[in-house]
Every structure is written in C-alpha cells, then in structure tokens.
Amino acid sequence: MPDQPRVQLRAVSKTFASVVALQGVDFDLKPGQVHALVGENGAGKSTLMRILAGQMSADHGRLVFEGAQSDLTGSAAGFHEGVGFVEQEGGLIAELSGAENLLLAVPSGAVADRRRAGRTITELAERFGGAIDPHLPVRQLAVGQRQRLEILIVMARGAQVLVLDEPTAALGTDEAVALGEIIRKFAAEGGSVVYISHKLGEVIRLADRITVMRRGRVVGSHESGTVTVEQLATEMVGQVVAKESEVGQEELLEVALGVRAVATTGTETKRICAVKGMVAPAPLPGEAALKGLDLDVHAGEIVGVAGVVGSGQTTLAEVLAGFIRPQGGSMVREGKDFAAYIPENRHRDAVALDLSLVDNLLLHSHRRRTFTQAGLWFNGDRVREHVVSLLDDSHVRYGHPDQPMRALSGGNQQKAVVGRELEEAPLLVVAHNPFRGLDVRAISEVRDALLQAAADGAGVVMISPDLDELRQIAHRIVVMFDGRIVGEISPDDQDAERLGQLMGGVA
Numbered sequence: 467m468p469d470q471p472r473v474q475l476r477a478v479s480k481t482f483a484s485v486v487a488l489q490g491v492d493f494d495l496k497p498g499q500v501h502a503l504v505g506e507n508g509a510g511k512s513t514l515m516r517i518l519a520g521q522m523s524a525d526h527g528r529l530v531f532e533g534a535q536s537d538l539t540g541s542a543a544g545f546h547e548g549v550g551f552v553e554q555e556g557g558l559i560a561e562l563s564g565a566e567n568l569l570l571a572v573p574s575g576a577v578a579d580r581r582r583a584g585r586t587i588t589e590l591a592e593r594f595g596g597a598i599d600p601h602l603p604v605r606q607l608a609v610g611q612r613q614r615l616e617i618l619i620v621m622a623r624g625a626q627v628l629v630l631d632e633p634t635a636a637l638g639t640d641e642a643v644a645l646g647e648i649i650r651k652f653a654a655e656g657g658s659v660v661y662i663s664h665k666l667g668e669v670i671r672l673a674d675r676i677t678v679m680r681r682g683r684v685v686g687s688h689e690s691g692t693v694t695v696e697q698l699a700t701e702m703v704g705q706v707v708a709k710e711s712e713v714g715q716e717e718l719l720e721v722a723l724g725v726r727a728v729a730t731t732g733t734e735t736k737r738i739c740a741v742k743g744m745v746a747p748a749p750l751p752g753e754a755a756l757k758g759l760d761l762d763v764h765a766g767e768i769v770g771v772a773g774v775v776g777s778g779q780t781t782l783a784e785v786l787a788g789f790i791r792p793q794g795g796s797m798v799r800e801g802k803d804f805a806a807y808i809p810e811n812r813h814r815d816a817v818a819l820d821l822s823l824v825d826n827l828l829l830h831s832h833r834r835r836t837f838t839q840a841g842l843w844f845n846g847d848r849v850r851e852h853v854v855s856l857l858d859d860s861h862v863r864y865g866h867p868d869q870p871m872r873a874l875s876g877g878n879q880q881k882a883v884v885g886r887e888l889e890e891a892p893l894l895v896v897a898h899n900p901f902r903g904l905d906v907r908a909i910s911e912v913r914d915a916l917l918q919a920a921a922d923g924a925g926v927v928m929i930s931p932d933l934d935e936l937r938q939i940a941h942r943i944v945v946m947f948d949g950r951i952v953g954e955i956s957p958d959d960q961d962a963e964r965l966g967q968l969m970g971g972v973a
C-alpha cells in the first residue's frame with residue numbers, strides 16, 4: 467500500500483447553531499485502504515464525510531486531495547467528483563433505472579446513452595460480483611441490490627474514494643459478506659474506502675485502519691489487528707459517568723461483544739395477538755406478500771423474526787401495526803388498537819424531517835387531555851415539558867426542541883422514535899430493525915426498553931436481518947420464508963445448517 471495519503475483533512479471544525487459537531491479533526495486516507503470511522507451517535511462522522519464529499523462547507527479546515535490543496539470553508543466547498551458518498555437512506559432516484567441514474571451522475575456526454583450506461587453497470591457488476599438488471603426501476607430492486615448499484619455508479623463515475631455510511635444496517639448476513647467482497651476488491655484495485663459502522667466486530671474484520679471519534683474529536687486511530695472490540699467500545703464512549711447514562715461500562719461492553727441479555731422468559735402466558743392464515747399484499751416491490759401466515763404473540767415475550775430480507779417481514783410489520791388491510795385470515799388483538807411501531811425505514815415511515823422535534827414527538831399523544839386547555843387548544847408549555855422529558859429520558863442529543871428532526875444525527879432520530887413509540891406502554895410492540903444506526907450505548911438503552919416493555923406485560927415482535935441481534939434479546943425466534951413462518955428456533959440454537967434450510971424455505 468503506497469504510504470502517501472490520497473486524502474488529508476486538516477483541522478476541520480463545524481458548528482450548527484449551538485451544537486459543536488467537529489472540533490479540529492484530522493483524517494488521512496490512503497490508496498488501497500479501507501479506513502473505518504466509528505463513534506457514538508452524534509460524534510460527527512457523517513458531518514466530516516459530508517464536508518469531504520463537498521456537500522457541506524466547514525467553519526475551518528483544509529483538504530489535500532491527490533496533492534491538490536483546497537479550503538473547506540465558505541463557498542469554496544462544492545461537489546467533489548473524486549468522492550462518492552453512499553448514505554444510509556440511499557441516494558438513487560427510485561423511479562429511474564440504474565442506467566438512467568448513472569447518466570444523471572456523470573458529467574453530460576461521459577456516457578452516451580442508456581444502453582451504454584447499462585453495459586457499464588453490467589460490466590462493473592461482473593467485475594465486482596453480483597448481477598444487477600440495470601434497466602429495472604430502482605424501486606423494484608431488493609435493498610442489497612440497490613446499495614450495490616449505488617456503489618457501482620460511484621465507481622463508474624471514476625471516484626477514487628468511496629464513503630459508506632452504515633452499509634450493512636439493513637442487510638442480511640450473506641449480503642453483508644458480498645458487500646465486504648466488493649469493498650475489498652475496490653481497495654485491491656487502488657480505491658480508498660471510508661467505512662462508517664457501529665458494528666465493531668465487522669469493522670475489525672474488514673478495515674485496515676480504524677479511527678474513533680467522540681463528541682466532534684478524534685480520540686484514537688489504530689491499525690486493524692492491534693485493537694479489540696472492547697478497546698474500541700471503551701474509546702468510543704469514554705469513561706461512563708453515572709449521571710450521563712444509566713447504562714454501565716460493563717453492559718456497554720456486553721452489547722459490543724454481542725452477549726445475550728439476561729432475558730428471563732416472561733411468566734405471563736396470556737396470548738395478546740393471534741394471527742391466523744394471514745393473507746396480505748406487500749407494501750413494496752421486491753417484498754413478499756403474506757400467504758397464510760400464523761403467529762401467536764404472548765404477553766411478556768420478545769419474538770424474534772428472522773429470514774432473508776424481503777421474505778415478507780415488512781408486510782408482517784405493517785399488518786401488525788395496522789398499516790395494511792389484510793385480504794384474508796384473521797388477527798385477534800388484546801387491548802386497544804394502538805401498537806407501538808418502530809419501522810425499518812425511519813425517514814419514510816417514522817419521522818417528518820422538516821417538522822420540529824416537538825411536533826414529531828407529539829404524534830400519538832396529541833389528543834391527550836392534559837395537553838389541551840379547555841379541550842380546545844394546545845397548552846404549549848405542557849407539551850414542551852412533555853417533549854423535553856421524553857427526549858431526555860431517551861438520551862437524545864439535541865440542541866433545542868424546536869429544531870427540525872433533520873438536524874439530529876441518524877442514531878439520535880432513531881432514539882427519539884423509540885422513545886415516542888414506547889412511551890404509551892402499548893400491549894403490542896412491533897420493532898423492525900430497531901438497532902439500525904445505533905451506537906453501543908443506544909443499543910443497550912433500546913434493548914433495555916424493549917426488555918422492560920416485555921417485563922411490563924407487552925408482547926414484542928422484533929424483526930432483524932441480523933441473527934446475532936435477535937439472539938441477544940429474543941425469547942424465541944421464528945423464521946420467515948416467502949410470506950409464511952416456516953419454523954422456530956431457540957436463541958441458543960447454533961445449528962447453522964437447520965437455520966440455513968429454514969431461511970431457504972426447507973421446513
């Protein structure tokens with residue numbers, strides 16, 4: 467690996483109103499290097515990369531890219547062609563095909579027409595692994611394919627630096643492995659990769675170098691192989707101050723290491739939700755419809771739902787949450803209709819990015835009598851008090867309750883959603899990939915909140931593509947395939963062959 471860095475970010479600082487996002491950050495990236503960037507939610511990782519990609523200017527700082535110096539402040543910042551930033555929520559236009567998205571991404575004339583753009587994508591897919599139809603609308607592609615396509619488009623543009631923000635958060639194990647191979651091949655050909663992730667084990671396996679950020683500063687940087695998950699986790703969170711978090715250092719390390727939570731099986735056995743022969747249409751292309759699904763959820767238990775992404779998990783979540791009207795079968799529920807719903811796609815289904823934190827957190831509880839005066843208008847003070855205590859209890863890092871949701875880091879948005887959904891102590895909790903984008907501390911807090919909901923008598927359905935996450939807190943794990951539950955395993959069951967068979971539809 468050549469020793470001269472391709473990218474040198476120097477003394478980068480950025481403040482948003484009252485929030486200091488970056489303070490004098492230095493960051494180097496070499497050709498052929500996979501450089502992981504880890505840190506707590508709100509540590510400043512995405513902001514640093516947005517500045518590198520030229521999407522945002524800095525207050526101070528400069529960049530040396532392939533030997534060329536530029537100032538990162540003021541209007542000097544502009545779209546940086548050498549950098550491709552693949553963000554968590556996906557940056558492709560869903561209605562257009564891959565080929566059309568590529569035509570939009572390159573300077574006009576660089577790729578002549580759709581046919582050639584399609585050929586470029588196909589060739590790159592063959593070279594880096596995994597077939598993709600470049601002429602299908604992006605919305606018809608599975609989540610893993612969409613992400614791979616976005617990476618290939620970055621490569622087709624000729625970018626030397628690929629930045630990936632939480633790339634495996636919504637991927638199953640096989641897709642995550644395939645993505646790792648693409649990344650390593652890109653690096654082997656001289657490309658540079660910045661890999662943002664909260665999955666510390668994954669980071670250690672994949673990266674050459676790991677840089678740790680905390681509260682806007684770099685607090686450590688290590689060659690991979692010289693550092694353990696425990697060291698990274700400790701560096702990320704610093705010394706845990708009791709007042710700051712109810713979660714202790716030991717628990718944080720357990721979460722980082724994937725140790726199973728002490729989840730005593732609920733003592734109550736009352737069935738609170740019985741789904742029988744459920745038939746329901748899929749809400750998205752590439753997702754399976756429900757084709758006669760049976761599922762019982764009992765008070766006091768966390769049921770994990772495993773399966774290859776697209777096997778109908780999103781359809782199931784939306785049926786349980788009451789978003790999709792079933793076409794057949796039955797669902798009998800205890801208690802009120804309301805289910806707490808932590809959806810997989812936060813930006814589409816859980817928050818309104820341009821509305822304030824107050825508005826976002828008031829959803830569901832806006833009809834509460836205590837919030838109105840004379841039953842007519844909102845009591846602003848009381849609403850604000852409620853929202854502030856909800857944000858604080860959920861350990862959300864924010865500047866002001868009137869800030870738009872957009873101003874929160876991804877993980878802090880997720881914490882706010884979880885806090886809002888669990889606040890009313892509903893009997894049924896549907897949590898789809900609830901740890902998506904969360905750091906160890908937040909995972910441990912959300913994990914405790916879900917365990918507490920179950921201990922308080924709720925039935926929790928937790929869907930995740932990450933089996934290790936399910937093993938940590940589920941009392942039992944059911945496996946979905948093509949719109950049905952095809953089997954059940956115990957969280958302690960390590961029989962990979964049987965699990966593979968179930969996930970492939972062999973009951």
Ligand SMILES: Nc1ncnc2c1ncn2[C@@H]1O[C@H](COP(=O)(O)OP(=O)(O)OP(=O)(O)O)[C@@H](O)[C@H]1O
Nearest residue numbers: 482487507508509510511512513873874875876877
């Ligand atoms: N547009 C914005 N307006 C106001 N504040 C912002 C904006 N973007 C980021 N911030 C703040 O800057 C800080 C750093 O955010 P950033 O998104 O860089 O964190 P992160 O390390 O990527 O976190 P996560 O792991 O949750 O994605 C956060 O406190 C966030 O609230």
